[in-house]
Amino acid sequence: MSGDFTKRAPIALNDPTLRRNFRRAMDGLMLKRAAQFTDTQAWAELRERGTAAKARVIARLPELLELLEAKCTENGIQVHWAESVAEANAIVLDLLKAANVKKVIKGKSMVSEEMELNHHLEANGITAVESDLGEYIIQLAHEAPSHIVMPCIHKNKAEIAQLFAENIEGLAYTEDVDELTAAARKALRGEFASADAGISGVNFAVAETGTLVLVENEGNGRLSTTLPPLHIAVMGIEKLAETLDDIPPLLALLPRSATGQPITTYVNMITSPRKTGEKDGPQAVHLVLLDSGRSRVYDDLELRDTLRCIRCGACMNHCPVYTRVGGHSYKFVYPGPIGKILTPQLEGLDCAGDQPHASTLCNACVEVCPVKIPIANLLVRLRTEAVRPTTSLGVKGAGSQRSWRETMGWRGWAFMYAHPVVYAVATRLMARLGNLIPANAPMLREWTKIRTKPKFAGKTLHELAREKGYDHE
Amino acid sequence: MTELQRPNRPETVYFFGTCVVDLFYPMAGLAGMELLKRQGIRVVFPPDQSCCGQPARNSGYLDEARAVALKQIETFPNDWPIVVPSGSCAGMMKTHYPDLFEGRPEHAAAKAFGARVFELTDFLVNVLDVKLEDKGQPVRVTWHGSCHSMREMGVIDQPKQLLRQLANVTLIENPREKECCGFGGTFAVRQPEISTAMVTDKVAALEETGAAEVISGDCGCLMNINGAMEKAAKPMTGRHIAEFLLERCK
């Protein structure tokens, strides 16, 4: 089994504080979301509308990207294309260097996490300061986000209080959330004022108008995109909306699914840099479009449903696996159910091949996904690709999990279950002798650590049905 | 969730026992058939049936899953409803058989087969409209709904409606009912630590209800939950709803 997930998960499972932090947070988020969608009819209609909006984007992706580029350019937003994270980093660095930037202030952006942009900038002598409170906290802790919407959800108040006391000058240890928040405001105000550039993500880029839509609660996103003289937005090539009319339904889905809020405090729609006569706003706005494997995902009509994702995080909030292992077990940027289908496609089944199997296929994610991504079916599809590639271009690392033993095992299984005589003999034998299998047999060893052995019944239902006369027409 | 096409009360139904019931919980299967028979329905258990094919499908071995699925489709040729004492196997046959054969000559047959599949409690409530008479002693039970019965078959309240019909049975709701027990077929073997954490939490939540017994409609979950409860020497046990209902009404 390739990938680190299986090895990393037990570390989190055995950390009671982490388990408590996640459980508490996810329980709260599930309740809040549920309270937003009590009208099932309205939810169903809204969901259909949002799903269709994103499905149309995916169906028309090439032409919409061209339209977005044309509209942005017309509006004065300069568009750049990057095939890989290395190219995206190079583009951003060039732009910053050309403007002689020493410090950037960052709004929350998962694509910038994907790029490991901060690391890249620091290595090139540019200071990058995260301004979203959660991102700021994990930057202080030198950690990665553990959730795509709430990056420091794995930390509790006491851990954050300790971190702040150690890192913010003049701040005494306090667990008062208002005081901690005020301290962050104070610390970051200066950073905003002195930053030479702001970097943000994008929630929806409207192709029709060339508008970048950003949602947030804190105001750091607005500050990052308004106060510094230069704004660079980074986004995946799939995060489009066809028209402005699609924004209201998508906005009605995103924050409600994510945090159970009817709307975020701010919805920031950016259509151009500062125009003549305007007194604030950046003089230049750049949009970096990142592919990094997405066009490969796009090549498959089934797998491309992955690209509908609006990054609300509801799938992870409702995932019984994520809730227990937390975001860091997944190692890659996108954890939880969406990560389990996205990561193996972006990074390859050869290095994240265990992730599609880290699911009971319970469908909790499918039930809440606002854009109806068939996550469970895609997990199965990726499990298939890992052992038996079906497409021409193929998922990266397809076939890498093939094993002779497993293949023969399933062939034998199919032979038995598709041949009634073989099945009858085998099951009658198992029913009678199965209980003799020792609890530490390879197949049972893990199972019986905390469970008793499954008990064979002595006689199969087939036999009992026959005795009772159910087996004939 | 697909809207179920409700047949009128049929004279005859097929019973698909499932492979887990066949080997480990045959009494649940027998009880399911008995419940149907008591409603005056003729029950046919085709002896050539085996497994819905879900284990292979969920593991990514679709050819193998299709081979087994095709055999089941052949084994239930008449136009009778197919009643299944498991939401998970029913979900496989109803929703995933058509997917498995998408673009293949067998697709129409798979779709028609899927349309005839019913989860047992759903069939008892929505097709047969059963009225149960409780003859048992007072008991407090809680319900464990399987993920697939809830989310693939839309079976959420049907089993509870049956339990609520029983005068001496107090149904205590489990606030964490919607959360997976951690079985997941091969998941329990591939991710044993996570599965362990999930079933441990599930057992704790079930215990917290204070019920004497946990009733479920899926034997996969029961094998997991019962195994964990027994190993931890918990006083609570789990049972398939068919067995429970039959015992109460006898």
Add this chain to the structure above:
Amino acid sequence: MSDLSNAARSRIMARLKAAPTSVPPELPAWSPPAYLPDERLARFTALMEALHSEVYEVTAADWPERLRTILSNRGINRVMYAPATQAGRQLADTWTNDAPTLVAYDRPVEELKDTLVSGVDAAVTTTLGGIAETGTLVLWPTPDEPRLMSLLPPIHVALVEADSVVDNLAGLIAQAGWAKAMPTNAVLISGPSKTADIEQTLAYGVHGPKELIVLVIKRV
């Protein structure tokens, strides 16, 4: 666009265009919630308050006076305003000397940065309207009333004409024809700046205003 970017663009677009095609689905009908005229404002107000904002009913004539009282009661010293807007002129014309000092946003941010970042206690802006569905203010900042006014000072005071409150965003975008001419920046504001990043505990004013005061101007 650089050569690098150009090359990336053609490779990405080539892959996307070579991929199998599918028919875009039709957009299903969807109607956002609508309200009766007398419900609309009540809902807007109630939601704004639920979102930790203060809402006052004022008139076109008395709002500067009311604002002065509200701010004086809070011990506010310096209030930023937009001198070239009609509201700004009205404010300046009726402002008395004992009130908080008015600070004009009359120069580019580069010349006013310190004041904006830490030199004023509040700022007053107009709005394009309000949205009843979510309790939301709609702002289209202008050269006369720039973007940072509603963002940097600790208190944001927003003037909303009661008649400009609409049912929902979808209707506003469609009826006002936003798609034809989007401004440099359009912003929806629902309450003061907030965060729940520390243990899901709500805290206000993490980066933007800690308080949002909404003056709803009712027609007399």
